[in-house]
Amino acid sequence: MIWIYNIFIFFYQFIVKIASFRNEKAKQWLVGRKDIWAQLEQQLPSKEPIIWIHSASTGEFEQAKPIIEQLKNSYPAYKVLVTFFSPSGYNAARKYALADYKFYLPVDTRRNAGRFLNIVRPQLVIFVKYEFWYHYLKSISSRNIPLLLVSSSFRKNQAFFKWYGGFYKKMLHFFTWIFVQDVSSLNILNQQQIIHCSISGDTRFDRVAAIEENFSEIPLVARFTANENVMVAGSTWPEDEELLETLAAQFPALKFIIAPHEINEGHIQNIQNRLPSPARFSQLKDNESNLQDYQTLIIDNIGMLSRLYKYGSIAYVGGAFKTGLHNILEAAVYGKPVIFGPNYQKFREAKELISAGGAFSITNAADLQQKISILLNDQHALAVASEAAANYVSNNKGATARIFQTIQEKRLLTR
Structure with missing residues (x-):
């Protein structure tokens, strides 16, 4: 199955290159990843500890913001690096001051994943809601770096739980802990013998509540x-x-x-x-x-x-x-x-x-x-x-607090 995944990644890049001649977002997707390795090596500190948070796009980044804000309050010694798959997510983060470093995520290959982790050296990695990149997740797990999935939700008809879904389900086992939004998602995972998970709720409730509270x-x-x-x-x-x-x-x-x-x-x-x-x-x-x-x-x-x-x-x-x-x-x-x-x-x-x-x-x-x-x-x-x-x-606020309670109880970060 891994060879099919690798072929898909290869052809996806090819299709984006073709589309970039007419599609502005495809063009941004390519341009944003140009010289990405030089940017990473030049901008990242050599000694300061880093927490890496990945969001697919704008909506997922909104879910990440309450977590980033709490990280800054609870663990001020750490720098926060955020990555994105899409141009809309990257553009939305450009003026967000609490994220110390912002990058596009290099394409998911085994070589890229290893190289990225060698440069970033994250102490904790958080993926938001979805986006399951096999080589990144496997590399993080193999290096014993704590890896969290937050604000996730699952449905029975997803590929993870199909007869052909072994490859996809394997990615769920790479996570140290999975935080789901609801009881239904938790039950679906438990039925698949995935027990390193708990209900946190959705951090978007915390995000919109903070915006309302600080309304300008x-x-x-x-x-x-x-x-x-x-x-x-x-x-x-x-x-x-x-x-x-x-x-x-x-x-x-x-x-x-x-x-x-x-x-x-x-x-x-x-x-x-x-x-x-x-x-x-x-x-x-x-x-x-x-x-x-x-x-x-x-x-x-x-x-x-x-x-x-x-x-x-x-x-x-x-x-x-x-x-x-x-x-x-x-x-x-x-x-x-x-x-x-x-x-x-x-x-x-x-x-x-x-x-x-x-x-x-x-x-x-x-x-x-x-x-x-x-x-x-x-x-x-x-x-x-x-x-x-x-x-x-x-009535649905509090996901961020529940996530941080687990981080502290499991001692996934040191102050």
């Missing part, structure tokens, strides 16, 4: 939304924006803040053409006197979304008509009812928030209009959903 105002947005019913639509795709266009026609008094997943010029212009009275955030000024002339505020930057939801009456989170639902906890923490599309079954928090009464799934424009009509016209219904959303987040 966005004055222009506050003035745009003052005393108005507002829908904040985050991480939207064209499929989501098509529904919002129909909704705007049915609710002309409803204001919109739209933070699309992609902020390239073509996508922004498409939103401007769809939604009524649009304005770009970047083209407005804090002293703008005519904000009330606009019905739609388009956020054409990255990094604001987790604060924007506070300004809405209702939140819409995109992705569940396309690639997969984006982060609904960023909205729920502020006590905002959350609406999203039909493809949410792989997201535990979506199913649980629906059951709690703080979220609603829709399948078409008529569904969306009906939900909005109920929430805007029935203050009791809005209050109940809002309280359910806030309580759901509050």
Whole structure:
């Protein structure tokens, strides 16, 4: 099986090279790994101890942040190195001050894994949620470096648990300890005789709670939304924006803040053409006197979304008509009812928030209009959903503390 995996890694690189001629993300993927070994050798200290944390992309890095912050508090002598598979994750981390070193992860080959570990010499390695790179995991385990998987979740239909899944399951045994989000994941692992695991919960709850607790105002947005019913639509795709266009026609008094997943010029212009009275955030000024002339505020930057939801009456989170639902906890923490599309079954928090009464799934424009009509016209219904959303987040905090309790009990790091 390992030879099939190695062939896959080889051809993946080849495909990315071909795609890079037309695809900007593929180009960044390649450019970011150029001269990676020289960068590592030049930037990393020769003596300071390092904790290495790997996240696939932006969402997983949000899960890593509470852990990084606690590491800095509890183990200040250690430097934190973060790696990423995707350009979006790397770009999201560039301005994050608590990570001392940020790199793309070199491609997973046996040679690369050994070379990387020889340079970094980590005292502890943490992989976030998923991304199982065989050679890295095996090399870490063979060197007896503590290796943790955090905020993970498992389903019975994953490759680990299929009849052909021995190769994949073997990677789970490389971990020193696996922290899962829920009882279902724990039971699935235990049924496979994987017992080096425990329930911690999801560190995203700690992350969004910290953002809410340390909220900083966005004055222009506050003035745009003052005393108005507002829908904040985050991480939207064209499929989501098509529904919002129909909704705007049915609710002309409803204001919109739209933070699309992609902020390239073509996508922004498409939103401007769809939604009524649009304005770009970047083209407005804090002293703008005519904000009330606009019905739609388009956020054409990255990094604001987790604060924007506070300004809405209702939140819409995109992705569940396309690639997969984006982060609904960023909205729920502020006590905002959350609406999203039909493809949410792989997201535990979506199913649980629906059951709690703080979220609603829709399948078409008529569904969306009906939900909005109920929430805007029935203050009791809005209050109940809002309280359910806030309580759901509050009741699920604490994953970071549970992870650190295990780190300390097992003495995986020394102060």
